[in-house]
Amino acid sequence: MNHQKTLAFANMGELADYLGVSKVSVSLALRNSPEISPKLREQVQSVARKAGFSPRGYRRKSDEKMQSRENIAVLFDPEWKNDPVIQEISNHVVRRLAELHLPFELVQSTSLSEREYPLESFTGVIFDFSTAVEVLPRFAHLPQVAIMHEKLECGPWDSYKPDERLAGKLAADYLLRQGIRRWLLVWERIWTYQPEEHSRLEGFRQRARQAGVQLRELGYDHRQPTSQLAETFLKMLSDSDEPVGIFAFCDQIAYQLCMILDLAGRKRMPGRLEVVSCDNTALTRSLHPHLPVVDLHIAEIATCAVDGLAWRLRHPAALPREVRLYPELVVPSSGVN
Numbered sequence: 001m002n003h004q005k006t007l008a009f010a011n012m013g014e015l016a017d018y019l020g021v022s023k024v025s026v027s028l029a030l031r032n033s034p035e036i037s038p039k040l041r042e043q044v045q046s047v048a049r050k051a052g053f054s055p056r057g058y059r060r061k062s063d064e065k066m067q068s069r070e071n072i073a074v075l076f077d078p079e080w081k082n083d084p085v086i087q088e089i090s091n092h093v094v095r096r097l098a099e100l101h102l103p104f105e106l107v108q109s110t111s112l113s114e115r116e117y118p119l120e121s122f123t124g125v126i127f128d129f130s131t132a133v134e135v136l137p138r139f140a141h142l143p144q145v146a147i148m149h150e151k152l153e154c155g156p157w158d159s160y161k162p163d164e165r166l167a168g169k170l171a172a173d174y175l176l177r178q179g180i181r182r183w184l185l186v187w188e189r190i191w192t193y194q195p196e197e198h199s200r201l202e203g204f205r206q207r208a209r210q211a212g213v214q215l216r217e218l219g220y221d222h223r224q225p226t227s228q229l230a231e232t233f234l235k236m237l238s239d240s241d242e243p244v245g246i247f248a249f250c251d252q253i254a255y256q257l258c259m260i261l262d263l264a265g266r267k268r269m270p271g272r273l274e275v276v277s278c279d280n281t282a283l284t285r286s287l288h289p290h291l292p293v294v295d296l297h298i299a300e301i302a303t304c305a306v307d308g309l310a311w312r313l314r315h316p317a318a319l320p321r322e323v324r325l326y327p328e329l330v331v332p333s334s335g336v337n
Contacts, residue, residue: 007051168203175245
């Protein structure tokens with residue numbers, strides 16, 4: 001009597017080992033992703049069908065069953081806990097999950113490298129730019145959304161972010177309307193992913209080139225003493241008596257620059273010495289006088305991302321989506337900077 005061996009796989013890793021491919025390739029194939037060849041996709045799906053294998057995270061479930069039995073993993077990195085953008089993202093992600101009655105669990109992203117399948121018991125994942133790229137393959141098999149994550153080469157995932165290039169252009173257009181022709185662009189080396197080509201900075205630089213204004217840049221490391229930044233920053237301002245407009249990459253930088261100006265006795269004045277920020281978090285809203293700021297609509301992005309994850313859980317095999325929200329310039333009503 002002939003006994004035919006029955007295929008059976010306990011998890012995606014066993015299926016990948018059987019086929020001699022990576023777990024990520026198996027995940028993409030089961031999602032009908034165009035990022036792998038049709039031949040490999042059909043091979044993976046054929047073996048999975050014969051074995052009756054369906055990855056836990058991608059089984060279609062009714063909303064009631066999904067909510068009652070499995071949680072969504074909300075990743076966080078404690079080293080970023082004081083970042084105002086991360087705080088705003090986290091607050092609105094948690095709020096929206098609660099509004100949709102989607103159970104969730106906070107998971108420290110830095111702990112994911114300790115286990116081979118750390119998120120297998122979850123139904124989906126939501127994370128932001130604080131999540132290190134090294135841990136992303138750990139949950140490639142799960143439905144997921146990324147919030148304001150710049151390192152797109154590590155996908156695929158559903159991405160929700162602002163139109164960064166437009167943000168830079170809005171800041172530049174404001175300075176042009178103020179009649180300021182000497183600009184200073186300030187960014188931090190760790191907070192700004194690839195500053196030489198970051199879309200937000202490039203949008204600002206492009207406008208500067210088009211307008212023919214004088215543009216200087218100041219890149220620094222926030223781990224260095226503040227006195228070092230202050231010395232360089234104030235020296236760059238004192239090089240000329242002409243009006244100067246400063247575009248800070250984010251609210252943290254803008255806040256720090258305003259504190260330096262205050263301590264140096266340099267008063268911010270419309271059309272003379274202006275600081276334009278980008279984010280619009282509680283940090284810069286606490287400054288007086290208020291700053292003109294490019295509002296990235298962080299709360300809306302976070303809320304849309306949660307709604308997008310709920311959609312992704314119902315459509316696990318759909319192609320990855322990238323959603324960009326338009327930022328807008330918010331100018332203090334008093335006209336005082």
